[in-house]
Amino acid sequence: MNQNPEYHQSRWTEYLELFKKHLKGGSRFAENTAIAYGGDVAAFIRYLNESGQATDNITEFDIRAYLIALRKAGLKSTSIARKLEALKMFFDFLITIKKHSGNPTRQIDSIKTEPYRAEYLSEEEARYLIEQIWPGEPFIALRNKAMLEIFYDCGLRLSELVSLNINSLDFNHSLIKVIGKGSKFRQVPIGRPTMQMVSSYLIERMRLLTALGKREEEAVFINTRGCRITPRSVGRIVKEYLLKSSEKTGLSTHSIRHSFATHLLTAGANLRAVQQMLGHSSLKTTQKYSHITTGRLISVYKRAHPRAEDK
Template identity: 40%
Template sequence: MTEAPTLADYIEDFKKFLMYERNASAHTLRCYMGDLEQFYDFLCPPNAQGVRRQVSIHDIDNITIREYLATLYEKKKKKTSIARKLATLRAFFRHLCREGVLELNPAQLVASPRLERKLPNHLTVEEAMRFVEMPDLETVLGKRDRAILEMLYATGVRVSELVGMNLEDIDFRNQCVRVRGKGRKERIVPFGEHARKALELYLGVRGQLLAHAPEDKREPNCVFFNYQGTRLTTRSVGRLIDKYIRQCSDLHHISPHSLRHSFATHLLDAGADLRAIQELLGHARLTTTQQYLHVSTDRLMEVYDRTHPKA
């Protein structure tokens, strides 16, 4: 008689679904699996001998999930973290419903924690110009950093998309770049003259970085390298941006994502269509892009209050 699949089996099946059917990135996969492993540890804790008790997938209901979330609140976890873990469970059980394992998704009956809506931090046009021009163009790494900052602001790409760029993705003739976004979806994003010049300046010295790469880690098609000649990581770009933030005493409110927010806000302020900005940013839903409407409305009210004689 064949044993019924365990919760661990279903989690492993969901992992394969994300990898092979959804083409999830390594970061997305790590987040999903981390959340599900915590849920598994809650439901099936090991005894003194390290043996876990098993729970039937059919015995997990909305009460079970609420009890799990209650333990997260007791541990003082952030509401944003709890909301993400609940979203992971909804995706997991939705997959089981599609596969015919369950009829109803128990996580759908659990309300998400109410989150405080935060508007994205962004730079003014003057701050953005000053920030991207900070790197020292007399050094190889300075040329690289200038190209990175120019591309982030010129295209609005995510840092993960930037570090994944290869040489064949860049079309200098048409000044656009092919970007691989979430779910491996591709989009074409244009970039301006300043970004083009910064890229060409960097590509002229890029080989000096590649020369440091060990043979087994050499990626000749990669665009952005670290000082060891291997592909930059998102964490490395975060540290790079932090370095320049420390040199700008008045810009401590920004993050690597702030250049993306600035890109979208400045386009919207200049009259760009919201749908076009959605395409450029690679947002699956227009509601995600609409957050920038709040930013622009706030700025519009500031201008009105400052300039209108009857304000």
């Protein structure tokens, strides 16, 4: 057995690169998920190197020590659970390619996490966010407002909005064609006010692209250089508007998606219909929003049911 630390470090780095290629090569994971899992394994290998535990054979005790270190560093249970899941897949992969004798993570029980609580806007906050006239140059102001309206009107993920092309917009049928997680295709309804806002933005978009000599650009949402806007830029822009629209903390583009689902369910929308619009492969994923509307249901019951105790 080679005891040279540098030898072991290079071996684990090699394994990491093989695992990343494995994640990217399959269609099982969305791009962002593959990146997250790769980052989780990379963090584990850094821990091994820095703690001097990078050896030929990683044991259950090495994994437990790592999880304890994560807990002491203040990570939440949900984050630790995801990292453990990534390591389970990593060692399964190493077994498949005959680089490790067993999977040490299989001796460790799944980490219990707190029930999911989605942060979302109230209907009043959402209305303010969408209907407020935000200042700015015509192109930027219209683009940003169009993005906000599509987020709330269609419940898109950040990556889905950024990847929209002109041919994704089917306004004749009031639909947007979306490529979601795992390259799954779906069509999402879009309301007339949002279509009107997007159409106004598209006029300014074409004016800019013509001036830049980039009329062939396919992306719906672009920056001032005529290139497809990045997820990081959209996240930053939307967060600024959210801070002006709500006192809640930790809001993001995904909070608007949560608001879309919550407000539909509160209004009585069918859970399966919401599932399809969100692009969830499992109804269980959509059900995490159901608890939010429980208070409203109780209120309706107390008002309407003849045997409600408070009547």
